[in-house]
Amino acid sequence: MGVAESEDIRVIEDRLRKLRDEIEFHNYRYYVLDDPVISDAEYDRLMNELVRLEAAHPELVTPDSPTQRVGAAPAAAFAPVVHRSPMMSLANVYSVEEIRAFDARVRRALDGEPVEYVAELKIDGLAVSLVYEDGRFVRGATRGDGTTGEDVTHNLKTIRSIPMRLRLDKPVSMDVRGEVYMVRREFQKLNEERRAAGEPLFANPRNAAAGSLRQLDPKVTAERPLDIFVYGIGYVIGAEDAAPDTHFEALSFLKKAGFRTNPNTRLCRTVDEVLDYCAHWGEMRASLDYEIDGVVVKVNSLAQQERLGATARSPRWAVAYKFPARQATTVVRDIIVQVGRTGTLTPVAVLEPVELAGSTVSRATLHNEDMIRAKDIRIGDTVVVEKGGDVIPEVVKAVADRRTGAEREFRMPEKCPECGADVVRLEGESAYRCVGGMACPAQVRESILHFASRDAMDIEGMGPSLVAQLIDAGLVKTVADIYDLKLEDVAALERMGKKSAENLLSAIEKSKSYPLHRLVFALGIRHVGERSARDLAEHFGTMDRLASATFSELTDVRDVGPKVAESVLAFFREPRNREILRRLADAGVNMKEAEKGVSAGKSPLAGKTVVLTGALERFTRKEAEEAVLARGGRVSGSVSRKTDYVVVGRDPGSKYEKARELGVTVLDEREFERLLEGG
DNA sequence: AGGCCTCGAGTTCA
């Protein structure tokens, strides 16, 4: 190599370095500060020159060159990356009270010394780690499980607001934490393009961002409009003199280093300021062009953070306040059919998991085919889910304009998915039923589970997995077999030690002495629920008398009409059922109803109808119900004009409203107790 | 027959 040539190379290297610095500077002005100082055309000219020069001298291309933001070849898979300092998740809180409790915990742990908080928006995207060595961006990874994530360096390089080099005067090494997200407008645009191309749509910007970052081909990612807000530092080496003392200072340090931080972060001196911030952004979230799902609250002082430490799961110096999302959109991945103990086929939507009012929803009942028809919900649809009341999620509607045409309509199967028997829809019923009866494994399993359930024979430990195992092992075919179980058979089952087996057998033993009404309910006679079971047991007193009752004797019982009576007769006509009852009696299961308590008839509650709502302090719901029943009262589930008392506990439901509407007497817990005592 | 009022049945997640 001649002298002139090596001189040329040096000149070219200089030019390359200058071009790269300049382009990165303009990237920073444009993508981070949103304040460009040159025109797009000028920027393009610089970029073109760099591309040309690098093409002529491929040996001079560096990995942090702006051209390399899109240059990498598609990867075969994502390499795992172990985070040098783990990416912990934050504890979630859902209410003002919980934020106050967090504040109280922090203060107590810090012996009451003054505490400042930083409140920041919780961007609904995905957390990533950006590793810099000697000031250069070397590796980016997803959060993964917090310890190990996936290497998405090439994809992160396509995000222009991530600096390829830190804008610091020293070669600092650090791990920067941030949230990658997609702007709403861009998300909508992306989905429109995908629909036009017949591709499946993303349910929300978060999924779109996640999907884009996990593209194997960075060229695809480069076309996706991703951006990032950084919010923290995992570790930092080489910036000791500039090292921040507080989280707030850390954020300005990150800003100085060339990162994009969220402008709406606020330093709060009191917890009330934090609550104001939460309330404000809860209201104003729609005004942002990116989605947020809450507010992150952090103790500002890093020294205090250190003293507070962390639990195994999350730091004690921060919480994530999640807005009470009442509704969410997600995608119906599939509609499956469940077979209940009565053979009813229930369609259930399997959903792309979505956070909703404090829990992750992944399935929701669709009740029956009529409802699916009425709401026109198809497999693959984007749907709106809502938590009706408190816990149970409901699919409200399908978002029809998100359709790509690839969605499939749901059809109720003609054969039972569990046993292959015919499925029928009886006249006047909306439910489809499997006619397999006890030949259907699902119905056998569910009826045994029902028998053992808490309100029936209350056999603790007999949950879904144990019942499945007992059936598979051939130990239990009908509920009568439960009472023939041997210790060694049970102990031989998977995940069952001697101790668990003993516990199970003693729970079974205990169930033999319960009053008749539990057994009647446990049998699962059609149209005989908890209430009717009690009425029947009290009326007839013994199983023998119930089993030999005539139609008219049955309809004499309160709330028993022709349908229920016929159903009871049918149950006892069936020889297999009579055989089961004989075996239960032989095993020593109690077949009598206890006499009513002496106090019944004297109590002011005798003959009264009571409705309970909300949580009581000193009783469980069940205990309160029993107490009313023992005094000759009735407990009902809904408030009407016939209701005598509504007992209101903490966090009452809609029944309280109804009671006031109808002018029904409302009791608090203390008044209720007095009434129980006879006052 | 019509209109309540209740009950039964199925259901979700941590």
Add this chain to the structure above:
DNA sequence: CTCGAGGCCT
């Protein structure tokens, strides 16, 4: 909790 349907009262 909600829906559907059985039962009872008018």
